[in-house]
Amino acid sequence: MANCKSIFLVLFLTLFQVLSTFAYSDKQLLKASSKTSNKIISLQDQKFEQILRGPRENSYILLLLTATSPNVNCANCLEFEPMFANMAASWFQDHPDGKTLDGTKNLFFAKADVKDTNNLPPIFTYYEITHVPRIMLFTPNGSTKDFQSINFDGEGKEHVTRTIDAVQRYMEINEFAYHEPIDWASVIITSISAFVIIFVAKRHGDILLKVLKMRLLWGIGCVAFIILMLGGFMFNQIKHPQLAGVGKDGGILYFLERETQNQFAIETQVLGVIYGLFSILVVGLTMGVPKIDYFYSKPDDATKVKAGVSIILAIAIYMVFTGLTNIFKMKNVGYPYPLRSLTQFLFH
Amino acid sequence: MFLLQGVFHLIAFVAVVFSMAPEGSSTLIVYDPKLTELSEYSKFIEGLTTRSHDITYLPINNETKNIDLFIHDNDKKYNHLVLLPVKGKKVTRMLTDKLLLRFVEDGGDILAVTSPITQTDSIRLFLNQLGIFTAPRGSILKNPLQGENDELIKVGGKHILNKYVLGYDFNDDDEFIFSKDTSACLVGEGSQLIPLINAPRTSFTQVKNAEHWTDSTQGFLSVGFQSLNNARVSWIGSQEFLSDKFNNKNGYLVDELTKWTFKEKSILKSFGAKHTHADLTTYESLPYKVGDKIIYEIGISEWNGENWVPFKTDDLQFELKLVDPYYRFNLKQKEITNNVCVYTSGEFKLPDHHGVFTFVTDYKRSGLSFIKESDVKAIRHLANDEYPRSFEISNAWVYLSGIFTVISSWVIFVILFLITGKRNVNLEKKMN
């Protein structure tokens, strides 16, 4: 009896094995991908083998192995994350069933993500992944080891275009279009402002001309532009760095430390505020303070107020400068001349 | 006139240099007393000695310790080497393939004779490196259709392949005899190989337990080789080909072959290429520039065994190269003297492209020694004041006249303006 039982058990197990090792069909893949809201099949668990293993009828699977965990600190992963989601969305927008237009091939998207470094998804150990992000394209009638790696190089949007190029090349199709997510806010703002400008120009041309001739406006505009440039705005435009970093404890990092040739995009904003403050304070000192005279009838009061305001402004400049030098020291660790903050002065 | 004078000077100079023989002739003959009775080769050796070879004999036997081809591993001790068949592995150790290669690379000439019975490995490997693949040991060339009971291999005049090596004018009736123990070889396609004697059409070389080594005219009985530094190697597949026994038939061929191998004939020498401006100004005094008229000349002599004589040909080519050839044309014979034939390009115009050009004559003909004369010279662009002036170009007259019209009309305008202006002021003053 015991024998019989064990045989039965073995039979059952093999049957189960056969069933579970049977590759996913196109329909099953479609089902799996429709389950998630962004149509990307999640391969976090052991099931990946079953999904990726061929032979399928004619489904390609584009797999992204990534690590969004803050501990990994993978800037590329974070940057590519929304792009990949949008790639999937673009594909399914044009091809609702994941089928190509001629109906001969399917393309599905899959993803595995290291969310916790202590608990790696099994797929990472299976493929012995040491570098992320990795993009692989699984061909229909291959095994789990049968895939094309797609180079992850370039910068910013190039990742997307290169990946799509590679996928199209391997699949021999030419219909994978990437649709930029429409930023409704910017569309609305643009159209409203365009409308307002045209309206104002039509109705109040002379006022517009006056505004255009306003020296102060131009001055502020130019200075703002200069400040933007000095803050490394063009660096962001060309190199597309990530917006901000993630600290070890998961907090936001505003500064890319120990890197003088590199920066987060957010640093431009911080620096813009700092330089703007400086400009206001210096202009206030040179032009604002002497003008205080006009507001006081008694010269004595004016002198007192002037003295007070100028000292306050000078201290404010010192404080902002302290901030700037210390931020710089974060970037350039060996910098020997950071200013001491006022509190340090007071306590020593 | 100047040109002629220049050439004569050169020729006089050449005559002095060329009056001596090409090379000294110390010759080493390596043989195996067990296989070779030197007395059977007296005519062959006599041929060498009459041509003033200083022969050293080196019998290989048990006492032979080593074979010195070089003095203190530096300079070669002999200019020429005759390798008769030798038995035993000892030779392979003493006369390694690498040593032989070095000897040739150093400019030494080798006449290698193979007997199918004893094949020395090192010599075989050496020949392999040149592209001569002799049949393995014991494989004898057979020609069963030649006639019954006649095991000697005989070849007719049409099997003699290279006129520069073995001479001209052979009839089909001429017969050359190889012994019954003849080895044939296969020859690679290298351009430095010179097939000399072809195997008979009906012959083949049988190899034990394998396909035929050679079939029909694929096989060669004698092959020459010339290295880029003009060292010569020749190989014969039969020892008895040289022997006194067949000397009445083969004697002429043997003499020609040894003469060629030991650089006593078909040696070319250039007395230096020279290029100048068309008016004979040298490059050194006036560097070339784009579009200059140039003359290129080269003189070539041939050693006929006794004298330097002019070498006449019509396929001598000159190239002007900047990575790829810009010009390539045949040189014409211009001047023939007792010693030398001077070739000239005639006057030609340098290309309209500045750069560092190479002036090359590379004459490589199978059987003749190689000549390569190359000279690298810069051809500069036009200097700022070497372009034609604007007024020399008729097309520019339109623009020139335009410029001067504008200038003069402006001057006139200013004058008129000043004059009329004054009047206005006066008028106004008057009116006020």
Next chain:
Amino acid sequence: MKQESEIVSSKPTTKSNNIHWCVKWVQSILTALIFFTIFGAAISSRLFSVIRFESIIHEFDPWFNFRATKYLVSHSFYEFLNWFDDRTWYPLGRVTGGTLYPGLMTTSAAVWHLLRKIGLPIDIRNICVLFAPAFSGITAWATYEFTKEIKDSSAGLLAAAFMAIVPGYISRSVAGSYDNEAIAITLLMVTFMFWIKAQKTGSILSATAAAVFYFYMVSAWGGYVFITNLIPLHIFILILMGRYNNRLYSAYTTWYAIGTLASMQIPFVGFLPIRSNDHMAALGVFGLIQIVAVGNFVKSQVSGKKFKVVMLVSLLIIFVVGIAGLCALTYAGFIAPWTGRFYSLWDTSYAKIHIPIIASVSEHQPVAWPSFFFDTHFLIWLFPAGVFLLFMDLADEHVFVIAYSVLCSYFAGVMIRLMLTLTPVICVAAAVALSKLFDVYLNFSIKSNSNKNNKISYVSLCSKVFVSATFLFYLYLFVYHCTWVTSNAYSSPSVVLPSQTPNGEMALIDDYREAYYWLRMNTAEDAKVAAWWDYGYQIGGMADRTTLVDNNTWNNTHIAIVGKAMASREDKSYEILKDHDVDYVLVIFGGVLGFSGDDLNKFLWMIRIAEGIWPEEVKERDFFTPQGEYRVDAGATKTMRESLLYKMSYQRFPEIYGSGSMMDNVRRQTISLADVEPLDYFEEVFTSENWMIRIYQLKKEDQLGRSHKEIGEFERSTHKSLVRRAAKKPDVSLRAL
């Protein structure tokens, strides 16, 4: 301001006239003293490298300038002008005289001749090394004059002092940095100074001086295009603002006519001013100002409202027709479109896609903000404030400074090397801001009406002292910052690398010179050396050997040839190099030392540039593993391991310590003996002390006509295996009749 008020107050009596004279005298003495110290500071802070290392030319480009200067000193100017250099870009050669900016060389040659005339024969090398520091002093003076025109002489002195020691300028003008920029910034400031004077006064003399210095600038640096566009922009903005006047007309037309004609005399520039889009703005504004002048003249004769409309419409039409004409001419090919470098300033992704050779240069990268602070310290935040303060005055010359600031801050943001042109305007604007501030807070003159109340003025005095003191403290800090930056970042010759021994002592890595000297002493004088273009000028200058490509990257195809040779298999490379008569190949290898700027790290650029020309033969993809990694260890691709550069870099490397495997200190990967295949076609002839430079010689063509691969196989096989092979029928193509 202060001086002026005193001058005004001291008018009435003769006694005060005397005092006035006295004050003036003291002032000029003080000014002279200040200038003397500024010169001293400017020059001495640039001498770190000479003191720390030696009097040596730095970097790469300066080596060419130095070589050209030596040529000029030993030949006539005519020969220099028509110099055909057959020792670079072999075998094409370079029309060097016609493709360089001769300003730098002629200036230093003139200095050399002058010093000899007055009995001071100084080695030309020392003149070249100390050229930039000397000119930085003149730059400071020109900045002073310029700022004086913008505000007053106190602002001028501040600007001059800033200019003298600001690191953004020092970065390109330390001793030994004998580059075009060393003289160009001086000329830039002088030209601007004369231009401001000219547009202020309408003086033809000043405008001519501006044009002459513009010509000098054109002869010295390709960046002259910046002036060519900035001055017309200034005029254009002024016209738009309705500030046209006859002074502008005479200044601009004089400058443009003389400057353009003069600039066309430089062979390298030639007809560009009328044929390239870079220069079209100047031409357009020249036309515009004629129209505006005519319009103005007509307006003064026939007044009327309708005229304004006619004027406006005709201007618009002319503008549209002009632009359309320009486009048409460009399209038809009569006018050259913007040069690649210029174009990449506007379309920032252009270079990366179309011109890898421009993108590959680190100077052409965008700037992150720390560089701005690093190069200018507290001037960076005075700068926007200064621009704003100028807006409040907005005289004609202020428009110039504002346009300069806005334009150049954009350029500097896009390309790090243009930081250099931004620096002067930062100094000027910051000096204006600071001097305005000091005008308020360093003014301790007590007004007569406040005499009654000393208490109040005491408060006022205190606050003034406090504010001034903080800013004086910043100035003090600025000096420290500048000194620190200069000594740490900008004083390494990059030919000699400083390092530290394990004991902490300073040591010099002198591999470059060791290798170049080896080349000089051990190779034939006409030997041709193939190396990546970065080292072309140094090989030409230090080793005096012919090179295939160099830092004057005029022929992309030729550079691609070297890239292809480096990226191809040995036999193919040998063929390519032999075709170009190359004798030696030089590679830079940092794996032992951990020097990250080596050839293997630049390899991708070589491959990309070669791929641009031969996409079928060189493919970037083949050099990456299927996982997309750039690997050099056992995981490297076959193409990678067979490439010439790989073999040359790692030849003998794994056996340095006899262990058969070795860690590459740059790429942090372990190379083992099995990864490095033998070199058959090349022979190692030299490896420098720290393995940084390795030189290989091409083996001679085999006398016996075998390929080197065959020879290599023959030498490596055993006698037995050869005999065994000889027993079989040969596996080669045979001759048959």
